[in-house]
Amino acid sequence: MQGTRFKLFPQPRFLEEYAEPETVMVSSPAGSLDPGPSDEHMYTIFPIGKPQPYGISPDGDDVLAPPWTGDIHTPAVPDEEGHFDYLEPGTEQFEAAHLFGTIRFVLDIWEGYFGRRIPWHGETHYERQELTILPTLDNAYSGFGFIEMGGDSKTGTYKPFSLNFDVIAHEVGHAIIYSEVGVPDPGTPVGEYFGFHESAADLVALISSLHFNTLVDHLLENTHGNLYMLNAINRMAELSGNKQIRIAANDKTLSDFAEGWIKEHKLSQPLTGAFFDILVDIFHECLVDRGAITPEMEDLSDKLLATPDYAPVMQELFDEAYAANPQEFKEALLEARDILGTYLADTWQSLDRNELDFIHVARTFEAVERKHTGGRFHKIIRGNFDIRDIGWVEIGPQLAPLQKDSHANSVRTLMPLD
Numbered sequence: 001m002q003g004t005r006f007k008l009f010p011q012p013r014f015l016e017e018y019a020e021p022e023t024v025m026v027s028s029p030a031g032s033l034d035p036g037p038s039d040e041h042m043y044t045i046f047p048i049g050k051p052q053p054y055g056i057s058p059d060g061d062d063v064l065a066p067p068w069t070g071d072i073h074t075p076a077v078p079d080e081e082g083h084f085d086y087l088e089p090g091t092e093q094f095e096a097a098h099l100f101g102t103i104r105f106v107l108d109i110w111e112g113y114f115g116r117r118i119p120w121h122g123e124t125h126y127e128r129q130e131l132t133i134l135p136t137l138d139n140a141y142s143g144f145g146f147i148e149m150g151g152d153s154k155t156g157t158y159k160p161f162s163l164n165f166d167v168i169a170h171e172v173g174h175a176i177i178y179s180e181v182g183v184p185d186p187g188t189p190v191g192e193y194f195g196f197h198e199s200a201a202d203l204v205a206l207i208s209s210l211h212f213n214t215l216v217d218h219l220l221e222n223t224h225g226n227l228y229m230l231n232a233i234n235r236m237a238e239l240s241g242n243k244q245i246r247i248a249a250n251d252k253t254l255s256d257f258a259e260g261w262i263k264e265h266k267l268s269q270p271l272t273g274a275f276f277d278i279l280v281d282i283f284h285e286c287l288v289d290r291g292a293i294t295p296e297m298e299d300l301s302d303k304l305l306a307t308p309d310y311a312p313v314m315q316e317l318f319d320e321a322y323a324a325n326p327q328e329f330k331e332a333l334l335e336a337r338d339i340l341g342t343y344l345a346d347t348w349q350s351l352d353r354n355e356l357d358f359i360h361v362a363r364t365f366e367a368v369e370r371k372h373t374g375g376r377f378h379k380i381i382r383g384n385f386d387i388r389d390i391g392w393v394e395i396g397p398q399l400a401p402l403q404k405d406s407h408a409n410s411v412r413t414l415m416p417l418d
């Protein structure tokens with residue numbers, strides 16, 4: 001059966017290489033989607049005059065919850081064959097279609113890794129998840145029954161998050177964790193829970209973005225497969241309150257947080273960094289399997305890593321190997337991507353929601369890998385967790401309440417009491 005076409009921006013369009021959207025096909029059968037877009041599990045709206053975001057009120061008492069029953073902009077409607085890729089950027093309808101299409105695209109990917117449908121965690125209470133656009137919000141939230149997208153207006157030109165793949169995919173990542181892992185019992189120590197949540201959300205965005213042909217091609221053309229170079233894959237765009245763009249290819253360790261932590265985004269970096277390096281190492285293994293790089297080159301890469309010799313020596317070797325075999329590089333990267341995605345999905349399903357510290361995540365991931373391969377990648381994986389001090393250093397206390405730019409504050413996980 002034919003799916004439904006959408007036009008999506010793989011990366012923020014102000015990045016020159018991504019100024020043009022890519023047409024993708026999502027799993028919804030052509031003709032099955034209603035105006036909004038909407039389907040049986042979620043509906044998109046662009047409210048007019050919505051006074052505040054869901055779950056938060058300026059005076060701290062009344063909490064606004066979906067559904068929005070006020071006025072809305074004209075919804076996006078499918079063309080005669082049921083597709084939405086005829087819509088052009090610059091309209092409310094394109095924004096709505098981009099938001100829905102991105103969420104469906106990301107869910108398709110992760111439902112593939114989980115091997116089944118991923119329910120919304122609000123499904124116990126709400127029939128459908130509301131996907132809402134609220135330009136006055138300078139953040140994005142994934143909550144009980146809704147995903148709400150604001151935008152970034154701090155740089156002069158307003159940039160709607162409904163057009164930002166990484167921000168949307170990151171929020172879907174939070175929603176997957178709420179649904180598949182759950183929320184810890186009140187009173188359970190939760191420091192690392194927030195770090196784990198942010199890390200998982202970033203990994204969902206990272207792995208999902210690697211499903212865009214254009215992104216994978218740019219990435220390989222720019223790096224020739226030397227992924228430790230700074231490039232699109234690790235320009236993980238979660239525009240935080242101080243406009244910092246966080247980086248998955250970071251060198252943060254748990255020792256950096258031994259005295260304590262304030263921002264959960266920062267706390268997530270050692271875990272995300274470990275998984276990014278695991279991705280790169282598995283990619284190298286896949287390249288060796290395919291004969292695209294030699295085992296000697298892989299050993300050299302491990303030895304030179306973090307030395308000044310790495311860049312000049314390794315880039316030249318990657319340039320040669322990539323030029324000889326670009327197609328094998330692409331297939332190896334897609335293979336490594338799917339290995340990491342599958343293991344993460346298995347890991348998240350096995351986690352205990354009350355033991356969400358990094359060491360439990362790490363050991364569960366190791367057990368999942370052992371089940372899949374008998375431990376082929378164990379040394380790589382354990383080595384990367386060790387380098388981040390996971391299992392070796394305790395994180396210190398939370399030194400201040402979550403900040404304004406956080407989107408993990410408790411009201412976000414608020415659930416009806418019925």
Ligand SMILES: [Zn+2]
Pocket residue numbers: 170174197198201407
């Ligand atoms: Zn987040």
